[in-house]
Amino acid sequence: MVSFVGAGPGDVDLITIKGRRLLEEADVVIYAGSLVSDKHLGFCKENADLHNSASMTLEEVIEVIETSVDKGLKVVRLHTGDPTIYGAIREQMDLLDEKGISYKVIPGVSSFTAACASIKKEFTLPNVSQTVILTRIEGRTPVPEGEDLEDLASHRASMAIFLSVQEIDRVVEKLAKGYGSYDIPVAVVYKATWEDQDMVFGTLRDIAEKVKSKGIKKMGQILVGNFIEGAYERSKLYDPTFTHEFREAIK
Incomplete structure (x- = not known):
């Protein structure tokens, strides 16, 4: 199995629990070394095969994944932030689809x-x-x-x-x-x-x-944007004069 995992924005504790578990269990980790904190690698198994994708091409990444999957190994493709935003994962997934390799995507903090x-x-x-x-x-x-x-x-x-x-x-x-x-x-x-x-x-x-x-x-x-500073209206969610499913308005 291949897992695309979002490592979060920087702080290593902002990876999801599921993402951390997959990283700990992985036999092969291909990580975006130019952006992902190397502290994440401290959670990998001692004998995990690590690949920094910063110097790799798409084809080289897919070759490592295919070779690893053929050996029955667990692969984590570790991306920064959330992999679905500027993660360039679609082209990777399309090639895996062509090769019949299954995968999943684990979101992260963007x-x-x-x-x-x-x-x-x-x-x-x-x-x-x-x-x-x-x-x-x-x-x-x-x-x-x-x-x-x-x-x-x-x-x-x-x-x-x-x-x-x-x-x-x-x-x-x-x-x-x-x-x-x-x-x-x-x-x-x-x-x-x-x-x-x-x-x-x-x-x-x-x-x-x-x-x-x-x-x-x-x-x-x-x-x-003006969300950074300036006036705004109070939310209806906690407005005492507003009725919703869980609370009656205070008359």
Whole structure:
């Protein structure tokens, strides 16, 4: 059996219990070494066969998996965060399907929720935003038509922008055009939940300069929207004047 496991954003304790158990039982572990904390490897069996996929091609990863499965070994493909978000797992699963190799996917804590938790905010505030957009700026990997940052920002939803902090100037310009303002709150969280986590707060007007002064060029999650600061309405869930299935309104 092959298990795609989300290792979480950085803190090794943010992997799921199920993911940790699979890691402990694995005979072969193929891990995303450029992003996954190497502390996770301390939970592997002493004789586990470890492969750092940072220097491997898709075909080489699949070859290791196929060879291991043929030997009846348990394989864990360890991805950072949640493997279903920017994890490049679809192409791996499609090849496994072609070869008749079964697999399962174990979700993990994503860096976007970890970053929001780190700044102690909530993406979905009443009367502010009930939508969260996960996206990235185009680079060597293009984005489909209609998914440019400027277009997405026009919805004024809460945003979590991956893989883009190295292009902070372009990000800011596109967002400002979409929002129609530079006075939109922004937080950049560097290496959310890692021991050297850092964060920068500002607006579209000044965040680029602040990020550059910190020297943040990678592994920074960009959070954008009025959920970061400003007024919001109280939730109906705990409003004493609101009736729902489990509680009558207080007259």
